Amino acid sequence: MTHGELWTIKELFVYPNEYIYWSVQIVMYPFMTGLVAGAFVLSSLYHVFGITQLKEMARFALVFSFALLFAAPMPIVLHLQHPLRGINVFMTPHFTSAIAAFGIVFSTYGAIVASELWFLYRKHFVGIALPLKEKQDKTLFEWFKYLVFCALTLGVYDISEESLHRDEKAIKILAGIGIPVACFLHGYAGFIFGSVKANALWMTPLMPVIFIMSAIVSGIALCMLTYIVTMEIRKFLASRRKAADSRYHQSPGEAASAELGVIRITAKYLLFFLIFAISLELLDFVFRGYTAVKSWDVLRSVIYGKDFINIFLLQYTIGNLIPFILFLIPGLTLRRAVVGVILVMFGVFMMRWNVVIGGQAFSLSFAGYMHYHIPVWPHDWETFKEGVMGALAIFIMPFVLFWFISRIFPVFSHEEAHSEKL
Amino acid sequence: MINRRDFLKNTAIGIAGITLPLAAFEIIRPEKILANMSGTSKTRWVFLVDTYKCVGCGLCVKACKNENEIPYDANVTRTWVERYVITKDGKLHADTPKGARDGFTTSRIELGQGKYEEIRDEDIIKAFFVPKLCNQCENPPCVQVCPVGATYQVPDGVVLVDRKWCIGCGYCIMGCPYGVRFFHPKYHTAEKCNFCYHRITKGLKTACVSACPFGARQIGNLKDPGDPVTKVIMTERVGILKEEYGTKPQVFYLGLDREVK
Numbered sequence: 238m239t240h241g242e243l244w245t246i247k248e249l250f251v252y253p254n255e256y257i258y259w260s261v262q263i264v265m266y267p268f269m270t271g272l273v274a275g276a277f278v279l280s281s282l283y284h285v286f287g288i289t290q291l292k293e294m295a296r297f298a299l300v301f302s303f304a305l306l307f308a309a310p311m312p313i314v315l316h317l318q319h320p321l322r323g324i325n326v327f328m329t330p331h332f333t334s335a336i337a338a339f340g341i342v343f344s345t346y347g348a349i350v351a352s353e354l355w356f357l358y359r360k361h362f363v364g365i366a367l368p369l370k371e372k373q374d375k376t377l378f379e380w381f382k383y384l385v386f387c388a389l390t391l392g393v394y395d396i397s398e399e400s401l402h403r404d405e406k407a408i409k410i411l412a413g414i415g416i417p418v419a420c421f422l423h424g425y426a427g428f429i430f431g432s433v434k435a436n437a438l439w440m441t442p443l444m445p446v447i448f449i450m451s452a453i454v455s456g457i458a459l460c461m462l463t464y465i466v467t468m469e470i471r472k473f474l475a476s477r478r479k480a481a482d483s484r485y486h487q488s489p490g491e492a493a494s495a496e497l498g499v500i501r502i503t504a505k506y507l508l509f510f511l512i513f514a515i516s517l518e519l520l521d522f523v524f525r526g527y528t529a530v531k532s533w534d535v536l537r538s539v540i541y542g543k544d545f546i547n548i549f550l551l552q553y554t555i556g557n558l559i560p561f562i563l564f565l566i567p568g569l570t571l572r573r574a575v576v577g578v579i580l581v582m583f584g585v586f587m588m589r590w591n592v593v594i595g596g597q598a599f600s601l602s603f604a605g606y607m608h609y610h611i612p613v614w615p616h617d618w619e620t621f622k623e624g625v626m627g628a629l630a631i632f633i634m635p636f637v638l639f640w641f642i643s644r645i646f647p648v649f650s651h652e653e654a655h656s657e658k659l
Numbered sequence: 660m661i662n663r664r665d666f667l668k669n670t671a672i673g674i675a676g677i678t679l680p681l682a683a684f685e686i687i688r689p690e691k692i693l694a695n696m697s698g699t700s701k702t703r704w705v706f707l708v709d710t711y712k713c714v715g716c717g718l719c720v721k722a723c724k725n726e727n728e729i730p731y732d733a734n735v736t737r738t739w740v741e742r743y744v745i746t747k748d749g750k751l752h753a754d755t756p757k758g759a760r761d762g763f764t765t766s767r768i769e770l771g772q773g774k775y776e777e778i779r780d781e782d783i784i785k786a787f788f789v790p791k792l793c794n795q796c797e798n799p800p801c802v803q804v805c806p807v808g809a810t811y812q813v814p815d816g817v818v819l820v821d822r823k824w825c826i827g828c829g830y831c832i833m834g835c836p837y838g839v840r841f842f843h844p845k846y847h848t849a850e851k852c853n854f855c856y857h858r859i860t861k862g863l864k865t866a867c868v869s870a871c872p873f874g875a876r877q878i879g880n881l882k883d884p885g886d887p888v889t890k891v892i893m894t895e896r897v898g899i900l901k902e903e904y905g906t907k908p909q910v911f912y913l914g915l916d917r918e919v920k
Contacts, residue, residue, distance in 0.1 A: 252838035318827020602920035
């Protein structure tokens with residue numbers, strides 16, 4: 238069967254070769270890179286602009302951004318018909334294509350995040366590697382740990398006040414460079430769509446900016462969610478540990494109020510970017526309706542007809558309006574914040590969906606439609622990767638990675654203090 | 660310990676060292692050498708479709724599928740024929756069942772999902788067929804968007820796909836305003852009409868041109884003033900598809916209607 242035929246239903250006059258070629262993985266791609274970029278921008282708010290209330294969140298967001306970084310290119314790899322040839326993009330990049338520079342932009346960004354993390358955690362690495370170096374009879378695990386952390390120090394063991402101060406300076410510079418690169422990375426994803434002149438829904442110069450704004454929104458939302466969840470787990474563990482060990486220095490009550498403070502501040506930034514994102518999207522809508530060029534008839538029938546529920550109910554009402562109200566009501570609670578950020582992330586996901594799938598919902602003939610029926614239960618590799626399960630696998634991936642990475646980069650500063658105390 | 664002066668010096672040398680080979684890449688661009696060797700091409704392949712002559716028999720589609728090894732029953736095709744029926748109420752009805760591989764065997768219009776629309780003969784005010792194929796654009800968006808250069812334009816104007824290098828991202832499929840591209844069901848790489856390049860470069864006609872019993876399809880060389888196709892294009896009123904995309908398509912139509920999508 239032809240690629241795309243399985244999940245495409247055609248209606249009225251559609252050219253014979255038209256199918257929904259870009260399916261759920263291409264929805265996941267901008268969604269995931271958006272989360273990466275958003276998480277990074279959030280962490281930079283502290284490092285560059287010195288918003289100290291975000292200190293706790295900044296460290297967390299940077300590590301999470303690193304975990305997401307590995308998951309972000311996966312949807313593209315899964316989507317390729319020849320995934321093993323993906324390396325060709327590096328071998329013969331054809332720079333008139335918006336995709337060609339992806340590897341370069343992505344690696345640059347990855348290098349920035351990795352170096353920033355290194356400067357941030359250098360002291361931590363040295364702190365672990367040095368005592369292990371001196372220890373005489375190391376167990377096998379300690380040997381392993383020693384080797385890993387020794388390698389991570391990159392041979393630099395200088396943790397004097399002066400050198401740590403230089404680290405901070407480096408972090409600030411890297412975070413400063415990182416913001417435009419993160420925005421570029423994601424604006425670039427927007428450009429991939431916005432520059433397709435054949436697609437009437439995609440082609441708008443606003444696309445990169447809309448993508449950046451919604452990326453930051455979704456990145457902040459995911460960081461808030463993961464932060465709350467990890468804090469809750471830690472509180473739960475702490476209350477259990479407290480029963481056994483009275484030396485534990487932070488009470489769950491203290492942790493809770495600190496957590497709420499961080500969440501409330503972050504929520505303000507979320508709202509700020511959300512307003513930007515929605516304004517730009519609405520501007521795009523109004524402009525299309527007002528100028529009403531040739532494609533408007535078919536676009537209108539998709540936006541106000543075929544995709545009405547997806548766009549106006551799922552994306553704008555459930556994904557934007559309701560969380561907007563939830564965050565605006567004074568006295569934000571954790572529970573409300575959780576509901577809010579989940580809805581915001583859902584809204585951004587639906588926005589990606591409505592762009593990617595919505596852009597293929599109508600024929601190039603402007604006289605027919607295509608409906609996407611996403612495969613739910615996979616019965617072969619193709620229906621797995623192009624279906625619900627493939628998308629879920631991609632979504633879960635960064636959380637699993639985050640768990641592993643946070644073994645090396647502890648995200649909560651008082652954990653460090655705690656271990657030092659002991 | 661390296662001092663600042665040495666560091667800057669070494670960095671400058673390093674960058675200069677990297678830049679030189681990069682510049683060399685620029686100097687030995689293969690297409691430039693090729694262009695210098697062969698001079699400007701004496702050929703510009705173009706296509707002429709006379710829609711007045713097309714009866715929608717679909718022999719061209721059949722011939723194309725066989726010639727170019729596109730699985731016969733796969734619902735993709737390098738060329739296809741569209742039927743346009745305009746009724747007295749001004750409504751347009753269009754379809755292309757299976758790309759018209761088997762021609763148009765019924766007067767009912769296909770609506771998709773197994774549904775058909777019955778149209779009474781007396782309601783029809785105008786009806787015609789339009790064959791479609793790759794436009795071998797002068798400014799091909801598919802070539803522009805290919806991230807690995809697996810699709811390229813040869814000097815005589817035809818756009819080809821390298822099946823050994825295509826990564827199957829589908830960006831070219833998205834970039835084509837004419838919907839001529841698809842994934843080959845067997846090779847899983849981008850696929851499209853290439854004017855039967857293996858035939859025309861040997862002096863043969865394309866499979867569809869040879870198969871058309873009515874002469875609705877013709878291929879020619881625009882750079883040859885004596886070519887009958889060139890004569891028609893230069894002297895008669897011909898149309899092209901979707902001019903607004905700026906792709907400069909090189910398939911010319913006689914008798915194009917404003918309703919043609």
